[in-house]
Amino acid sequence: MNKIEAYKEEKKGLDVKDDLPRYATEGWETISDGDKERLKWLGVFFRRQTPGHFMMRLRIPNGFSNSAQFRAIAGISSDFGKDFADLTTRQQIQLRWFQIDEVQEIWGRLEAVGLVSLQTGMDNVRGIVGCPVAGLTPNELFDASDVVREYNDIFVGNREFTNLPRKFNVTITGCLDNCTHAVTQDIALTPAVRIISGQEVNGFNVAVGGKQGSGGFRPATDLDVFVLPRDAADLCSEITLLFRDHGPREARNKCRMAFLVDEWGADRFRAELELRLRHPLLTAGSPVGSDTKSDHIGIHHQKESGLNYAGLVVPVGRITAGQMLEVARLADTYGNGEIRLTAEQNLIIPNVPDELLPALELEPLLAEFRPDPSPVMRGLVSCTGIDYCHFALVDTKSLALKTSQHLEKSVDGVLPALSINWSGCPNACGNHTVADIGLLGKKARVDGEVVEAVDIFLGGRVAEAAGVITDGESAVRTLENVPCDELPETLEKVLAALKPAPAALAV
């Protein structure tokens, strides 16, 4: 039995809540190794890199947030942190630097604005990713955010779902623009239509067992299942419980649902699911979608005429308390207070009337969080890096920023819209294996000296046709041991090679 399974057997993850008052009084040094892991069930992360200073991950289903939440998070970051928070690629927010005796106060403030940190780490269903402009974009088959909420409400705080063999990633989307990395998820519900009793109906096709990480990228397997929106949350719950009951629990690096799907194959997986549900499943419908991928950055018309959303790039997802307050003000002044988070660590201010757009575009914050960023900043994603993650071999966030800022100045001419993703170690939290340009931090020996370096991966791809989600491609490790000092020049050459002839590819 692996260590984490033993911890779970000894005491359930959520039960560590009872120990919090004691740890608050007696200090973080008294937290046992098992409880350090269990705290992640509550969304509280001991950070080996900053002992005594914790990280909290907030669950933001579908990336739907608002100005009140941003003000609360800004306040918490100022009062207990270092005045910043991180937006993540699962549309969540990570708070940092608070101490264990401050957790109750932070939870109180979060609860007041409808936020929880429950089950955001370890063997739980992680933040459900959905299209950030669900319900707004004209380019969706239907608004799937209700299904996200319904599934979220089933498992959050429900002990039946808190002892999975490993982490569990889900996306549920009706967007036609492939914005949620469907191929990489344990469950992917993507838009599809099907004829039922002579009528065409909207719903989802279902794929399972996608993953990324140190064992490599594995695209989700199509289950040949169509599900109606009203049945979809239940279906996701049953798949989750199927994984709980049958997923492998031996070596931690072989416990993701991908390994169960590989062992069983799609046919058996489907049959076992039908047994659980006690009814036959419909075969897949026709996938619906465009063959491009959108990041929802820029200013776009919504389906309701006269309204727009503004997708703003937050460089490497790091946002200061001051910037959060400013985003909240802009959302209240120009929109209806809603703020949406994207799967590329960026944010969106929706519901801006046509007549307010010119004033919004003149706001100073839009010079920092640009709706019209350069191609090398637009698709930039970075994992946490060395300041806060002990796995990191390089300081990803600052290197990513510095490198892209250099490239912004040095590369001229038309560039394609690029995803440039940085991970500080092979755990691949920065999604480097499915990016146009992926950078993986490492230590390398150059002229007898150990230096910070990267391997450069090229040509990764996440589903470019909605529904046809088995066509993701792993990026190929193309250059190895590039010292970080030489990176700007090396990437200049890579970009020159990628520069497309036709202007049609330009951002």
Ligand code: HEM
């Ligand atoms: C054994 C493998 C892994 C380990 C040990 C690991 C570890 C971590 C750690 C320590 C953090 C938080 C760092 C911080 O900000 O303080 C993190 C965050 C994150 N990781 Fe990983 N990771 C692993 C695999 C992956 C994989 C395969 C993915 C998917 C590509 C992933 C996606 C993420 C994301 C999206 C976050 C940000 C938080 C969120 O929204 O969930 N991780 N990971």
Ligand code: SF4
């Ligand atoms: S990729 Fe590695 S360095 Fe980056 S956050 Fe994940 S575990 Fe930490």
